[in-house]
Every structure is written in structure tokens, then in C-alpha cells.
Amino acid sequence: MRIELRDTLDADLEVFWQHSADVRVQRMAAITREYHYDREHFDDHWAKARTDPGVLLRTVVADGAVVGHAAVFGPPEEREVTYVIGPxxxxxxxxxxxxxxxxxxxxxxxxxxxxxxxxxxxxxxLEKCGFTPTGLARDFAMARGEEVDVLLLTLD
Structure with a gap:
């Protein structure tokens, strides 16, 4: 399977919305935000992310089909990765x-x-990509309606 990361196009956002609104993705991610449930918030979130020079945003393409996205965001000393691949x-x-x-x-x-x-x-x-566990936190998982343990990882 050929995998590539490319710049995000307007047309990719519909696929991102389908992933974001999918209950399987929400449950797996656990820590969701309002933009996972509301299209207006989703559109606002992605408009900001796509124009923020501090966000490295890529669309994930597998064998020519958009299958998800991956991004890095945050200030230099706190850069964080995120990714979603459709179920x-x-x-x-x-x-x-x-x-x-x-x-x-x-x-x-x-x-x-x-x-x-x-x-x-x-x-x-994350571990296959070299991230190692560095801590544990608790956060409210909107998708599950309860607090969950969150494993924190770092790539040095």
C-alpha cells in the first residue's frame, strides 16, 4: 500500500468530518472536543488549524484515497502530535x-x-514511532461521559 502525506485540500475536510463524527473514532480517541460533534465548530476549528503557521497539517493518502490526517501543533517547547485514520x-x-x-x-x-x-x-x-511513556494524567472523555487515564508520551 502506498502511503503519502500531502497538504490538506478543501475537499479533504468532508472526509475529516466523517471521521470526526464517527462514534467508533470518538470512543477510541475518548478525549474529544465540541468540533467532533458539531459541524459549525468543526469548520471553525479546521479554518484556524489550516491558517495557523505553527500547525504542520498533512492529509494522509493511501493508494490515492484520503484516509485521515496527521498534525503537529503547539509552541516549540510543547509540540504535540495528533492523527486520525478512518476506521x-x-x-x-x-x-x-x-x-x-x-x-x-x-x-x-x-x-x-x-x-x-x-x-x-x-x-x-506511538511506541513504534519512538515515543516513550513519560507520565499519566486524568481527563474527561466526552465521548465516554467519564474521566479516563491518559498516557503521556514523549519523543526526544
Missing amino acids: DHWGLGIATRALAELVRQEGTRPLHAGAAADNAASLRV
């Missing part, structure tokens, strides 16, 4: 390959990440 493409190694390429493109270290402690798939992706 139809889970378990194929796409997230690992996409995150590895994003980390290569970014170059800034350290990079930080967080994932629900029970999100084994995302934790495997």
Missing part, C-alpha cells in the same frame, strides 16, 4: 507509517503525545 483503514499500518513520516518532516524535539490508556492501538503506533 475502514484501521489495522493496516497506515497510522504508523503516516506518523513516522510526520515526525520526520517536523524534526522538532521533543514531541509530545497523549492517548487514552486503554487505546492499545494508538499507544502501539
Whole structure:
């Protein structure tokens, strides 16, 4: 399977919305925001992200199809990674390959990440890309309606 990261196009946003609004994605991510549930908030969020010079945003393409996105955001000393691959493409190694390429493109270290402690798939992706656990936090998981443990990871 050919994986590439490219600049985000307007047409990609509909796929991102489908992923964002998918209850499987919301449950897996656990820590969701209002833009995962409301299209107006979603559009506002992505308009800001796409014009913020501090955000490295890439669309993930697999064999010519848009399958997700990956990004780095935050100030230089607190850069954080995020990524979403649509559920139809889970378990194929796409997230690992996409995150590895994003980390290569970014170059800034350290990079930080967080994932629900029970999100084994995302934790495997992060660890395969060199992130190591550095702490544990609690956060309210809107998608689950309860607080969850969040594993914090760092790539030095």
C-alpha cells in the first residue's frame, strides 16, 4: 500500500468530518472536543488549524484515497502530535507509517503525545514511532461521559 502525506485540500475536510463524527473514532480517541460533534465548530476549528503557521497539517493518502490526517501543533517547547485514520483503514499500518513520516518532516524535539490508556492501538503506533511513556494524567472523555487515564508520551 502506498502511503503519502500531502497538504490538506478543501475537499479533504468532508472526509475529516466523517471521521470526526464517527462514534467508533470518538470512543477510541475518548478525549474529544465540541468540533467532533458539531459541524459549525468543526469548520471553525479546521479554518484556524489550516491558517495557523505553527500547525504542520498533512492529509494522509493511501493508494490515492484520503484516509485521515496527521498534525503537529503547539509552541516549540510543547509540540504535540495528533492523527486520525478512518476506521475502514484501521489495522493496516497506515497510522504508523503516516506518523513516522510526520515526525520526520517536523524534526522538532521533543514531541509530545497523549492517548487514552486503554487505546492499545494508538499507544502501539506511538511506541513504534519512538515515543516513550513519560507520565499519566486524568481527563474527561466526552465521548465516554467519564474521566479516563491518559498516557503521556514523549519523543526526544
